[in-house]
Amino acid sequence: MEKMAIITKDLTKVFGNIVAVQNLNIEIKYGTTYGLLGPNGAGKTTTVRMLNGIISPTSGTALVGGYNILTQAKDVKMICGFLPESPGLYQKLTAKEFLEFIGELYYLPKTTISSRIEELLEIxxxxxxxxxxxxxxxxxxxxxxxxxxxxxxxxxxIFLDEPTSNLDPAAARMVKDLISDLAKKADKTIFICTHLLDAAEELCDIIGIIDKGTLKLQGSPKEIIESQNAQDLEEAYLKIMGAKRMEDLLAWRENGLKSEVPKKKEKKRRK
Ligand SMILES: Nc1ncnc2c1ncn2[C@@H]1O[C@H](COP(=O)(O)OP(=O)(O)OP(=O)(O)O)[C@@H](O)[C@H]1O
Ligand SMILES: [Mg+2]
Known part of the structure; x- marks a missing residue:
C-alpha cells in the first residue's frame, strides 16, 4: 500500500483574476489528521473541493488514495468521505431517506446501509x-x-470542512472525540478545515497554514507553537498572520469615538 494518502503537486486554482490556491505542495501520510488553517478566503474550501474531484484545478494535480483527481475523480469520490462547507440537503426527504440515498450512491448493500444509519443516528x-x-x-x-x-x-x-460549525458545545465535543477516535482507533486519514484553533491543536498531527492561496507554514502543532515562541496554537497563528493587537484596535476605536463626540455636540448646538 502506498504510504501517502494525499499528495498535491503544484495544485493551483484561479477564478477569474483571483488566485484561490497557488502551487500547493503537500504530502499527507495515511493515518494522519491534517488541519488546514487560514483566514476567510485563504483557499481552504477550494483546496478540499479540488481534492474531492468536485472542481478541477487550473493547473497542477493531486493523488488522493493513489487516484489522480484529474483522471480518476470518480474513484476519488468513492473512497473519500466529504463534509462540505455549505452542504445541500434534499429538504423533502427524511434523514433516513437521505442517508439511504447517499449509501446507495456508494453502492453499499441495503443491510450495510441500514446498520450504518442506525449506528450513526445513535452516535x-x-x-x-x-x-x-x-x-x-x-x-x-x-x-x-x-x-x-x-x-x-x-x-x-475523510474531508471535513468546518465540522463543528452550527453545533452546540456538547455536540461539538462529541464530534471532536469522534474525529479523534476515527484517527486513533480506526486509523483514518482526516483532512480538516477549521477556524477553531484549540480543536486543531488538540486533534491534528500536522497543520498547514494557508493565506491568500499560499501555504505559509506546515508542521506539528508543537513545532508551529515553538517556531513562534508562543504558548499555544492560537497565539502562534496570530503571530504568523500578523494579527493586529487588541490594544491597537481599541485605541483606534477610542480615538474614533473621541473625534466623533465634538461633531455630535456641534450638530445639537446648531439645532
Ligand atoms: N466559485 C467561485 N467563484 C469565484 N471565486 C471563488 C469561488 N470559490 C472560491 N472563490 C474565491 O477563492 C478564494 C478562496 O475561497 P475559499 O472558499 O477557498 O476560502 P476559505 O479559505 O475556505 O475561506 P472561509 O474560511 O471563509 O471558508 C476567495 O477569494 C473566494 O472568493
Ligand atoms: Mg471555506
Missing part, C-alpha cells in the same frame, strides 16, 4: 427523528446528518 443523538423531513431540522441537526452522510461508507480518507 449523533438523532434517534427518534430519522423519519422527520430535513426541512424541519435545526441547523445543527442538519450538520449532524451531513456528518452521518460523510461517514456512511466508512471511508478511508
Amino acid at each position: 449523533f443523538d438523532l434517534e427518534g427523528r430519522e423519519n422527520d423531513l430535513l426541512e424541519g431540522y435545526s441547523r445543527g441537526m442538519k450538520q449532524k446528518v451531513c456528518l452521518c452522510a460523510a461517514l456512511i461508507q466508512d471511508p478511508k480518507i
